[in-house]
Amino acid sequence: MLFTLDAMGGDKAPAAPCGGAVLACREDPELSVALVGRKEAIAPYLENVERDVMSRINIVEADEVIGMGDTPSTSIRSKKNSSLRIALEMVRAAEAVGCISAGNTGAIVAGGVLVVGRIKGIDRPGLAVPIASLKKTTLLLDVGATVRCKAVNLYQFAHMGAIYMRSLAGIENPSVGLFSNGEEDIKGDDAISEAREMLGGAKLAFGGFVEGKDVAIGRTDVVVCDGFTGNALIKFGEGIGEMVKVVVAEEIKSGFLPKIGALLMKPALKKMAARFEYEKNGGSPLLGVNGIVIKAHGNSRDRAIAGALHVASGFARLKGTDLIKESFEA
Amino acid sequence: MLFTLDAMGGDKAPAAPCGGAVLACREDPELSVALVGRKEAIAPYLENVERDVMSRINIVEADEVIGMGDTPSTSIRSKKNSSLRIALEMVRAAEAVGCISAGNTGAIVAGGVLVVGRIKGIDRPGLAVPIASLKKTTLLLDVGATVRCKAVNLYQFAHMGAIYMRSLAGIENPSVGLFSNGEEDIKGDDAISEAREMLGGAKLAFGGFVEGKDVAIGRTDVVVCDGFTGNALIKFGEGIGEMVKVVVAEEIKSGFLPKIGALLMKPALKKMAARFEYEKNGGSPLLGVNGIVIKAHGNSRDRAIAGALHVASGFARLKGTDLIKESFEA
Numbered sequence: 001m002l003f004t005l006d007a008m009g010g011d012k013a014p015a016a017p018c019g020g021a022v023l024a025c026r027e028d029p030e031l032s033v034a035l036v037g038r039k040e041a042i043a044p045y046l047e048n049v050e051r052d053v054m055s056r057i058n059i060v061e062a063d064e065v066i067g068m069g070d071t072p073s074t075s076i077r078s079k080k081n082s083s084l085r086i087a088l089e090m091v092r093a094a095e096a097v098g099c100i101s102a103g104n105t106g107a108i109v110a111g112g113v114l115v116v117g118r119i120k121g122i123d124r125p126g127l128a129v130p131i132a133s134l135k136k137t138t139l140l141l142d143v144g145a146t147v148r149c150k151a152v153n154l155y156q157f158a159h160m161g162a163i164y165m166r167s168l169a170g171i172e173n174p175s176v177g178l179f180s181n182g183e184e185d186i187k188g189d190d191a192i193s194e195a196r197e198m199l200g201g202a203k204l205a206f207g208g209f210v211e212g213k214d215v216a217i218g219r220t221d222v223v224v225c226d227g228f229t230g231n232a233l234i235k236f237g238e239g240i241g242e243m244v245k246v247v248v249a250e251e252i253k254s255g256f257l258p259k260i261g262a263l264l265m266k267p268a269l270k271k272m273a274a275r276f277e278y279e280k281n282g283g284s285p286l287l288g289v290n291g292i293v294i295k296a297h298g299n300s301r302d303r304a305i306a307g308a309l310h311v312a313s314g315f316a317r318l319k320g321t322d323l324i325k326e327s328f329e330a
Numbered sequence: 331m332l333f334t335l336d337a338m339g340g341d342k343a344p345a346a347p348c349g350g351a352v353l354a355c356r357e358d359p360e361l362s363v364a365l366v367g368r369k370e371a372i373a374p375y376l377e378n379v380e381r382d383v384m385s386r387i388n389i390v391e392a393d394e395v396i397g398m399g400d401t402p403s404t405s406i407r408s409k410k411n412s413s414l415r416i417a418l419e420m421v422r423a424a425e426a427v428g429c430i431s432a433g434n435t436g437a438i439v440a441g442g443v444l445v446v447g448r449i450k451g452i453d454r455p456g457l458a459v460p461i462a463s464l465k466k467t468t469l470l471l472d473v474g475a476t477v478r479c480k481a482v483n484l485y486q487f488a489h490m491g492a493i494y495m496r497s498l499a500g501i502e503n504p505s506v507g508l509f510s511n512g513e514e515d516i517k518g519d520d521a522i523s524e525a526r527e528m529l530g531g532a533k534l535a536f537g538g539f540v541e542g543k544d545v546a547i548g549r550t551d552v553v554v555c556d557g558f559t560g561n562a563l564i565k566f567g568e569g570i571g572e573m574v575k576v577v578v579a580e581e582i583k584s585g586f587l588p589k590i591g592a593l594l595m596k597p598a599l600k601k602m603a604a605r606f607e608y609e610k611n612g613g614s615p616l617l618g619v620n621g622i623v624i625k626a627h628g629n630s631r632d633r634a635i636a637g638a639l640h641v642a643s644g645f646a647r648l649k650g651t652d653l654i655k656e657s658f659e660a
Contacts, residue, residue, distance in 0.1 A: 071516065134573045147511060148519050181477060181561040186401065189478050189558065212562045216569025225562075228519065231511040232542045232559055233566050239546025240570055240606075243464040247602050261594025265578075268591075272577050276570075 001030055003292075003312055004087035004096045005305070007037030008065040009103025010298050014038075017102065018045035020305020025053045027306065031313055032056040034096060037083040038063060062086045068298065072106030076114055084108065088115040091291040097316045098292025100283065100308045102300045109145040112289040119321070121328035124149070125288035126157040127227070127295060128164060129234055132275040133218030139165050140215060140223045143230035145286060151194035154178065154224050158199055158206070160287040160324055161222035167318040168311075171221050177210030179225035184209070195224075241276025244269075283308030285315065287324065292316055331360055333622075333642055334417035334426045337367030338395045339433020341629050344368075347432065348375035350635020355383045357636065361643055362386040364426060367413040368393060392416040398628065402436030406444055414438065418445040421621040427646045428622025430613065430638045432630045439475040442619040449651070451658035454479070455618035456487040457557070457625060458494060459564055462605040463548030469495050470545060470553045473560035475616060481524035484508065484554050488529055488536070490617040490654055491552035497648040498641075501551050507540030509555035514539070525554075571606025574599075613638030615645065617654065622646055 007017045014037055021033040035042050039061050046057065064082040066075045076085055084103055088111045090096040099116075101108050105127070112125055128141035141157050142149070149157075158176045165174040178196055180188040187209060188196065199206045207220045215223050215233060225233075248262060248269055262269070277297070283304070286293040292315055296308040315321075337347045344367055351363040365372050369391050376387065394412040396405045406415055414433055418441045420426040429446075431438050435457070442455055458471035471487050472479070479487075488506045495504040508526055510518040517539060518526065529536045537550045545553050545563060555563075578592060578599055592599070607627070613634070616623040622645055626638040645651075 069514065134569075134576055144511060179562070181474060181558050184399065212565025212567070213569035213572075216566055216573050228511050229559060229562055232509070232555075233562060235542025236546055236563050236566060237542070237570065239464075239543035240567065242543075243546050244574070244602065246464055247605070248598065261591045261596075261598075264591025265595050266591075268578065272574065275577070 006101035007035040008083040009101040019302030024306035024309035102296035122288040135218035142227040149226040154195035174221035177220035180209040336431035337365040338413040339431040349632030354636035354639035432626035452618040465548035472557040479556040484525035504551035507550035510539040
């Protein structure tokens with residue numbers, strides 16, 4: 001099972017994509033990875049890798065790079081030799097099962113739509129992030145693919161999110177909440193009200209409106225919102241995670257007893273802070289495109305890239321894209 | 331300095347409003363409070379209160395109550411004898427300097443506009459919440475008064491937020507960030523882009539776009555967003571606060587050493603969790619109305635109500651409403 005990996009995408013490229021590919025191939029003997037990017041930049045990171053693993057890793061030359069500051073749709077159109085564009089072209093040509101990138105989010109979304117193409121019946125794709133909420137893992141979408149949404153977009157996100165959680169997390173009948181500024185019927189704006197009505201009649205375990213608190217607590221398996229709101233939530237959560245670390249460190253300085261306490265609590269606190277690094281927990285699938293496209297956090301290290309590869313292969317094994325296609329054709 | 335307090339608003343009414351009024355009057359000898367609501371429900375909570383404090387607390391009879399589930403504008407119009415309506419009427423009639431309520435948020439906003447009235451030049455009011463971010467206290471507005479905003483609303487929120495932080499927090503030239511889904515110029519939607527342009531030319535320390543992470547970290551003194559987004563953020567933060575408490579408790583169960591650690595760390599952890607109870611930290615001023623209107627958290631206990639009263643009196647002493655008026659008249 002071959003996946004393309006954008007070797008030039010992300011803050012720690014090409015080191016992290018290369019290291020992540022090696023790690024993932026070591027952990028999964030059925031996995032093959034095509035590292036797409038500048039051969040001479042990539043090759044040094046693959047020296048001394050064991051032969052078995054190297055037999056499943058190859059380099060695909062791409063001499064252009066889409067930077068974090070590049071305009072998404074313009075760069076994906078004009079930089080035909082960019083690592084991301086070529087990695088996505090291979091998915092469109094069915095030379096690879098899917099593509100993973102830690103690069104420019106907007107370019108990944110634009111490339112998903114323009115290069116890989118949308119699934120028939122889907123108007124806009126949704127970028128989904130699994131959130132470690134209190135009670136369960138909640139899939140939040142969209143977190144940035146479609147900034148402002150019509151009702152039909154939210155409706156489609158709900159179905160795709162449910163299919164994803166059913167197939168990948170094995171939840172039989174995933175509950176879906178529609179994000180709003182309160183639980184009461186009168187909350188939301190026009191698009192949200194309309195989506196609520198559409199979802200009320202859908203073949204889904206629709207749980208009505210959910211609000212910010214419910215996302216953290218995990219009231220439903222899926223939460224649907226527009227890309228602006230989803231982006232606000234995950235970035236705020238990441239910021240809080242960083243704050244928790246610093247605040248605890250500062251509190252420790254304030255006395256002797258807390259210091260012992262903190263040392264003893266350190267593993268638990270570290271584990272907790274990691275909960276907020278949402279996008280590092282396996283990457284974000286771009287749902288609604290005609291192939292597997294996974295966005296890894298821009299800040300991903302080897303471990304996070306490997307996690308995104310495992311999410312991709314898991315979704316491929318369960319034929320997730322086909323399940324979404326079948327659902328929207330019916 | 332007399333304030334009206336909606337004695338029937340909030341989950342813990344009338345106990346918490348009554349207790350909060352006593353507490354605040356005890357702490358501030360210049361403060362007087364009119365508890366508005368059902369006399370017979372309020373009176374029992376004022377028994378045994380010392381004479382000095384009781385000389386500054388009186389009960390104003392109001393036999394109707396606006397419930398949490400009532401439709402905001404309808405209830406504020408039709409329930410003319412409700413505690414909230416009468417409390418706000420007294421502000422309009424200049425019989426009181428301001429009004430505090432822990433009741434139905436929508437009704438407080440609707441009442442602020444319909445009963446107290448808007449300041450000339452302000453299109454829509456903004457509900458502001460001080461957030462204990464990592465580096466400072468950041469004032470976030472709007473958190474629910476104006477669900478979707480035009481550029482002009484965001485522009486006005488920015489000015490009002492800056493005046494509030496300058497007068498109440500004593501920050502000479504408060505920095506103002508405009509919330510968006512990323513820091514780059516191309517982010518946001520049409521209203522946000524337009525507001526960015528307007529703010530770029532304003533007499534303000536405008537810090538450009540800020541995103542979710544910046545709110546938690548505290549990059550600017552004021553962050554401006556629409557009511558939907560602000561509401562999403564504070565409720566998500568509150569949910570995370572609850573999650574942190576439960577997760578730490580669960581981790582403690584997992585072994586002997588962490589238990590000692592947690593006991594030693596308990597005060598620090600408790601202090602941290604309290605940071606996320608945004609609305610309990612003094613209440614949320616409704617900026618843009620022609621008088622002081624403070625919304626306390628629905629779940630407020632005595633301490634939180636007293637805090638909201640102190641915020642109200644602080645803003646009154648500094649003539650905050652007049653400062654906003656002067657700024658928008660100029």
